[in-house]
Amino acid sequence: MSFEYPEDLRYLDSHEYVRLEGDIATIGITAFAVEQLGDIVFVELPEAGDTLIQGETLGSVESVKAVEDLYAPITGTVVESNAIVIDTPEKLGEDPYGEGWLLKVKLDATPDLSEMMSAAEYRDRVEGE
Amino acid sequence: MGQETALQKTPLFDCHQGLKARIVEFGGWSMPIQYQGITAEHQAVRQKVGMFDISHMGKFRLQGPDVLATLQTLVTSDLSVLQPGQAKYTVMLNPQGGIIDDLIIYDRGKDASGISHAIVIVNASTTDKDKTWLTPHLAAANITLTDESTQNALIAVQGPQAIATLQTLTSYDLSTIPIYWHADITLMDRPAWVARTGYTGEDGFEVMVAPEVGIALWNRLLELGVTPCGLGARDTLRLEAAMALYGQDVNDTTTPLEAGLGWVVHLDKPNFIGRDVLLQQKERGLLRSLVGFEMQGRHIARHDYEIQVDGKPVGIVTSGTFGPTLEKAIALGYVPPEFAKPGQSLDVIIRGKACPAVVVKRPFYRRPKVT
Numbered sequence: 001m002s003f004e005y006p007e008d009l010r011y012l013d014s015h016e017y018v019r020l021e022g023d024i025a026t027i028g029i030t031a032f033a034v035e036q037l038g039d040i041v042f043v044e045l046p047e048a049g050d051t052l053i054q055g056e057t058l059g060s061v062e063s064v065k066a067v068e069d070l071y072a073p074i075t076g077t078v079v080e081s082n083a084i085v086i087d088t089p090e091k092l093g094e095d096p097y098g099e100g101w102l103l104k105v106k107l108d109a110t111p112d113l114s115e116m117m118s119a120a121e122y123r124d125r126v127e128g129e
Numbered sequence: 130m131g132q133e134t135a136l137q138k139t140p141l142f143d144c145h146q147g148l149k150a151r152i153v154e155f156g157g158w159s160m161p162i163q164y165q166g167i168t169a170e171h172q173a174v175r176q177k178v179g180m181f182d183i184s185h186m187g188k189f190r191l192q193g194p195d196v197l198a199t200l201q202t203l204v205t206s207d208l209s210v211l212q213p214g215q216a217k218y219t220v221m222l223n224p225q226g227g228i229i230d231d232l233i234i235y236d237r238g239k240d241a242s243g244i245s246h247a248i249v250i251v252n253a254s255t256t257d258k259d260k261t262w263l264t265p266h267l268a269a270a271n272i273t274l275t276d277e278s279t280q281n282a283l284i285a286v287q288g289p290q291a292i293a294t295l296q297t298l299t300s301y302d303l304s305t306i307p308i309y310w311h312a313d314i315t316l317m318d319r320p321a322w323v324a325r326t327g328y329t330g331e332d333g334f335e336v337m338v339a340p341e342v343g344i345a346l347w348n349r350l351l352e353l354g355v356t357p358c359g360l361g362a363r364d365t366l367r368l369e370a371a372m373a374l375y376g377q378d379v380n381d382t383t384t385p386l387e388a389g390l391g392w393v394v395h396l397d398k399p400n401f402i403g404r405d406v407l408l409q410q411k412e413r414g415l416l417r418s419l420v421g422f423e424m425q426g427r428h429i430a431r432h433d434y435e436i437q438v439d440g441k442p443v444g445i446v447t448s449g450t451f452g453p454t455l456e457k458a459i460a461l462g463y464v465p466p467e468f469a470k471p472g473q474s475l476d477v478i479i480r481g482k483a484c485p486a487v488v489v490k491r492p493f494y495r496r497p498k499v500t
């Protein structure tokens with residue numbers, strides 16, 4: 001099975017992605033994660049003003065059959081959590097890189113992305129599974 | 130991948146792969162967990178008709194002088210009222226009153242030479258354990274147990290349109306088989322054994338046929354628009370119907386009284402294995418009871434999560450899911466009887482947070498009556 005992994009994103013082993021635009025990071029989960037989870041029914045996210053710490057859990061995504069913790073790819077302060085996916089979690093499954101984003105976060109400092117993967121590296125990692 | 134365990138495959142395995150099902154290990158078998166998605170498969174069964182490959186289930190054929198009289202001492206239900214062609218859902222217990230397995234006994238009556246026959250369908254994961262337990266008890270009564278678990282295909286066709294769909298493949302009037310009865314019929318010009326039983330809360334049949342007939346039947350049903358459904362939807366469907374899953378809601382350490390299966394326990398029967406313990410439990414009262422509860426928020430309670438009342442641990446969740454028909458998170462779990470009444474507030478500890486739930490009457494879902 002092959003999915004889209006946009007080139008401009010960086011990817012975590014635990015299937016989150018991050019998109020950097022200036023000092024704002026957009027966090028979501030990948031098309032592979034969405035496929036593995038199946039029908040998503042509930043997304044639990046921090047609220048605007050909450051602090052994220054790189055590597056720590058920030059919330060969870062529940063599907064009918066499983067729950068997966070979400071991990072913060074960067075450290076910063078939440079500016080917005082996506083009300084659309086909170087109210088209609090199935091949107092996350094339909095468009096994970098667009099309308100299905102989870103959080104917009106203001107970075108505290110230049111993030112260390114050395115642990116994160118490029119689209120090609122992530123593709124190799126998940127399609128090798 | 131690495132570990133190559135010898136998982137068994139059902140006769141329909143290639144069909145599942147052809148349909149691009151996601152395959153998982155279940156009870157020693159490679160089984161489809163989903164095809165298009167759990168919710169869509171679930172809704173197909175509630176609204177139209179779906180089919181499940183349940184060929185992994187244990188299938189025993191029993192024959193001997195008086196099969197039911199011997200089974201009568203091994204299960205909690207009263208089998209003396211069974212008639213040939215009828216079936217009974219029941220449990221068999223160990224001497225401590227724990228459930229060895231839940232099963233369905235199908236009475237096939239006596240043949241011309243006076244030998245009685247029965248089919249017993251058990252859980253896949255417990256097939257070997259059940260056989261080991263049953264064989265000496267049956268042998269002592271000159272009853273033979275033939276394990277046909279890997280020899281036949283078993284397909285469950287379930288949903289409001291299940292009977293009408295299957296009816297197009299047989300001249301036998303399926304509506305004459307009542308719920309929890311079974312019959313030998315001709316289906317697609319081949320012999321088939323059909324039972325009006327299931328594990329979804331919907332009407333339907335479970336059909337046992339030879340492997341090659343199973344493949345032909347599966348493909349024919351696909352052509353007729355029946356939705357293939359995996360173990361994922363089977364779990365959400367059975368949980369909405371509040372049916373226990375062996376190994377999860379019930380096991381060797383839970384008694385049927387604790388599990389809310391009192392309706393299959395006939396203590397007036399003079400003797401069955403485990404009866405003494407159940408009598409004692411009845412006298413002294415239960416320490417825990419399986420209850421159904423609905424989550425008040427959108428968090429989903431899952432297997433092994435802790436249940437609290439007023440901040441104190443009182444029990445454990447055994448099964449939980451999002452119920453696609455109910456559009457609510459539902460769960461089963463054990464709590465002391467004082468907290469088991471409908472309306473009781475509970476908290477389920479989900480990732481460190483107390484999430485409110487309320488005990489409700491079971492089943493969560495009951496199919497609408499056909500008028």
